[in-house]
Amino acid sequence: MKKLINAPQDAVTDTLRGVAAAHPELTVDVENKxxxxxxxxxxxxxxxxxxxxxGHEPLHGGFVGFGMLDAACPGEVFTSPVPDQMVQASRAxxxxxxxxxxxxxxxxxxxxxxxxxxxxxxxxxxVASVVVNDDVAVQDSLYTAGRxxxxxxxxxxxxxxxxxxxxxxxxxxxxxxxEVNERSRSFGVALTPCTTPAAGRPGFELGEDEIELxxxxxxxxGRERVPMRSAREIAEACVLAIHQDMPLDGDLLVMVxxxxxxxxxxxxxxxxxxxxxxxxxxxxxxxxxxxxxxxSLEMAGCMLTVCRLTPELTALWDAPVQTPALRxxx
Amino acid sequence: xxxxxTLAWVEQAARVVAENRDHLTNLDAAIGDSDHGxxxxxxxxxxxxxxxxxxxxxxxxxxxxxxxxxxxxxGGASGPLYGTAFxxxxxxxxDTANAxxxxxxxxxVAAVEGVRQLGAANPGDKTMxxxxxxxxxxxxxxxxxxxxxxxxCTAAAEAAERGSAATIPLQALKGRAxxxxxxxxxxxxxxxxxxxxxxxxxxxxxxxxxxx
Numbered sequence: 001m002k003k004l005i006n007a008p009q010d011a012v013t014d015t016l017r018g019v020a021a022a023h024p025e026l027t028v029d030v031e032n033k034x035x036x037x038x039x040x041x042x043x044x045x046x047x048x049x050x051x052x053x054x055g056h057e058p059l060h061g062g063f064v065g066f067g068m069l070d071a072a073c074p075g076e077v078f079t080s081p082v083p084d085q086m087v088q089a090s091r092a093x094x095x096x097x098x099x100x101x102x103x104x105x106x107x108x109x110x111x112x113x114x115x116x117x118x119x120x121x122x123x124x125x126x127v128a129s130v131v132v133n134d135d136v137a138v139q140d141s142l143y144t145a146g147r148x149x150x151x152x153x154x155x156x157x158x159x160x161x162x163x164x165x166x167x168x169x170x171x172x173x174x175x176x177x178x179e180v181n182e183r184s185r186s187f188g189v190a191l192t193p194c195t196t197p198a199a200g201r202p203g204f205e206l207g208e209d210e211i212e213l214x215x216x217x218x219x220x221x222g223r224e225r226v227p228m229r230s231a232r233e234i235a236e237a238c239v240l241a242i243h244q245d246m247p248l249d250g251d252l253l254v255m256v257x258x259x260x261x262x263x264x265x266x267x268x269x270x271x272x273x274x275x276x277x278x279x280x281x282x283x284x285x286x287x288x289x290x291x292x293x294x295x296s297l298e299m300a301g302c303m304l305t306v307c308r309l310t311p312e313l314t315a316l317w318d319a320p321v322q323t324p325a326l327r328x329x330x
Numbered sequence: 331x332x333x334x335x336t337l338a339w340v341e342q343a344a345r346v347v348a349e350n351r352d353h354l355t356n357l358d359a360a361i362g363d364s365d366h367g368x369x370x371x372x373x374x375x376x377x378x379x380x381x382x383x384x385x386x387x388x389x390x391x392x393x394x395x396x397x398x399x400x401x402x403x404x405g406g407a408s409g410p411l412y413g414t415a416f417x418x419x420x421x422x423x424x425d426t427a428n429a430x431x432x433x434x435x436x437x438x439v440a441a442v443e444g445v446r447q448l449g450a451a452n453p454g455d456k457t458m459x460x461x462x463x464x465x466x467x468x469x470x471x472x473x474x475x476x477x478x479x480x481x482x483c484t485a486a487a488e489a490a491e492r493g494s495a496a497t498i499p500l501q502a503l504k505g506r507a508x509x510x511x512x513x514x515x516x517x518x519x520x521x522x523x524x525x526x527x528x529x530x531x532x533x534x535x536x537x538x539x540x541x542x
Contacts, residue, residue: 053405076372078363079406107505108406111448115401115410137509143501144508199355199364216509218363 001200003298008197012054012076019061023324026064033081034089035061035072046164046173047071047093050102050157051086052109053078055196056217059153059294062325068161069102069323077196077297078218080108086116090125098126098170102156102177104149105133106218128174132156134186134305136245137214137223148216151257151305152184154293155317158326162319176316180307187241188303189234190215190222192261194296213237217259217296217303231266235273238304243281246308251286252278253307253317260295262302267291270302283308287317293325331479332428335539336389337381340396342531344374350527357520361507366408366520373404373412389429393420393437407505408521411445411458418444431473431482438466438486449504456502456514458521465490465529480533480540487526487533494522 005011013030020028027038041047050060051073060072070093075081090099099120103113110131117127134152138144160177168176190212193202206212206225211234214223242248256271258264271290278285286309294303307313320329347354347370354367380399386392397417400409422440423429429437442462451457468489472482495518502514505521 075405076365076369079365079369079404080409082402082405082409084402106407107449108409111407111410112405114448143503143511145504145506148509196364198368199359203359203364216506218506222509 001195001197003195003197005197008200011197012074015054015057016074026061026324029088032088033074033085034092035064035074036089036092037064037066037070041070041093041095043095044097044167045095046097046168046170047090047095047099048102048157048161048164048173049073049086049089049093049099050153051075051081051089051113052104052106053080053218055297056294058292058325060157063154063157063323065321065323066330067165067319067321067323068157068326077198080106080112083112083116083119086113087119090116090120090127091123094125098128100160100164100170100173100177101127101129102153102160103129103131104153105131105146106148107145109149126170128170130156130160130174130177130181132181134181134184135216136185136187136241137216139223150188150217151186151255151294151303152181152307154255154257154289155184155253155305155307156180158321159313159316161321162316165319176313180313183309183313184305184307185242185246186303186305187238188215188217188222188259188301189213189238190259190296190299190301191228192300194260194299196297211301214241215296215301217294231269232273232276234302235270235304236277238302239274239277239281242304242306246306248278248281248283248306249308250283251309251314252283253287253289253309253313254278254285255289255293255305257289257294257303257305258292259299259301259303260292261298261300264291267302274304286314331389331434333387333389333392335535336392338535338539339532340377340381340392342535343528344378346527346531347371347374347524350524354520354524357518357523360517361502361510361514362520363506365406366524369404369406369408370412370524373400373409376403388423388425388427390420390423390425393417393423396420407449408524411449411521414444414448415441415462431479434479434482435470435473438469442466451504454500455504456497456500456507456519456522457504458519458525460497460500460519461490461493461522461525461529464493465525478540480536483529483533483536487530490526490529494518494526497522
């Protein structure tokens with residue numbers, strides 16, 4: 001294992017100290033692992049709290065700021081955070097209008113947020129939860145823990161964040177978050193596995209000429225293993241997997257997300273192929289994001305996430321945002 | 331079972347989890363995300379610290395500290411699930427200073443009910459329930475048959491081991507392993523394996539106390 005770390009057990013806290021130093025606009029409680037906007041809760045605004053295992057940066061801490069999240073709770077690498085973090089974050093960002101928990105659908109994340117919501121509710125703070133489950137690679141939800149939360153999390157955090165910034169009530173912000181989730185789908189491909197600092201070796205093995213289709217974001221294996229193929233063929237597989245699940249039409253928000261170990265250079269090659277395949281469905285790519293937004297450490301590969309926009313969702317996507325990893329319009 | 335024996339169980343459980351850290355993590359690497367041994371070991375290290383800082387005065391108090399600490403420190407699915415198991419058992423014991431066989435049996439039932447309520451797992455889903463439920467049933471059956479603590483704990487530990495081994499051919503229907511579908515077959519469930527280890531630790535300390 002070659003990693004730019006000091007010691008595996010210090011990886012998350014060392015990251016958080018770096019985040020704190022690089023982003024004075026954020027307040028980072030390194031010991032308790034809670035990232036909030038500097039300046040505290042915004043009075044009268046719904047507070048948005050998300051969280052999940054570390055190793056997916058910039059998600060979630062990189063999306064704390066104006067127009068997006070109010071707080072993020074990073075867990076250990078690929079391990080969900082604990083209820084104490086979510087409770088602390090929820091208390092810190094409650095401006096009197098309630099708090100929305102944005103939860104990726106993984107058993108650990110769901111259980112810990114569930115316990116936290118109960119505790120926060122006991123404080124008299126109104127809490128709503130939205131579970132993101134956009135991954136089409138999980139086909140049979142009846143026989144699994146359900147679809148995983150992946151790329152759509154970025155869309156949900158941005159659009160719900162914009163709605164909250166405009167003064168939406170907790171019910172309205174939760175409702176738009178659910179709408180984004182329902183209109184979004186993702187499909188990912190890994191070219192290499194990744195190694196958590198604590199484990200010291202890859203989560204699974206992939207041959208030199210193999211790729212894994214339908215991956216999640218924790219270095220876990222995916223739907224099937226196939227021989228390596230061209231960027232065009234991989235992009236087609238991603239678009240078609242999504243199109244079969246949710247027929248594409250109208251205006252789309254499209255993200256070609258890098259898994260952490262793939263250069264931007266290749267992501268643009270994939271995006272060009274995505275564009276050509278999407279064109280054949282008759283849908284229009286109205287908004288685009290190409291880059292590393294929700295990663296799996298140093299895994300090479302990409303994930304395609306598509307949201308079928310409405311005029312309201314487009315306007316909320318375009319609304320100003322100012323976070324370490326996403327900023328425009330302000 | 332008194333406070334000292336309960337503490338001895340937790341210390342033994344922490345020891346076997348530490349010894350099997352890599353084994354549990356390897357099981358998790360096959361069908362999960364390779365962190366089960368790491369996380370549980372980290373959790374039990376915090377548990378020992380917490381017990382040292384504020385030593386509980388009852389068996390129930392020990393279990394509540396164990397559960398609360400696991401919930402606060404572990405994360406993932408195993409933190410809330412194990413934490414809830416220990417907390418429910420602790421609550422069930424109340425403030426009794428020396429739990430009798432029936433109280434222990436009720437505490438184990440409360441633990442498995444808590445886990446099933448939170449995780450919504452059924453027997454055969456390839457989870458810790460597949461080790462915990464048969465162990466709880468074996469303990470109850472032993473109590474019905476007037477077995478002593480050593481015999482009941484041994485029966486429970488053996489049932490947990492058999493239950494864990496029986497997860498190998500199963501397809502996972504809950505948790506992260508479920509994403510693998512049929513590819514999850516042929517591997518022992520890491521949560522069932524750690525459950526068997528923790529109940530094995532109970533049988534070990536019960537036998538040691540008996541011979542002491």
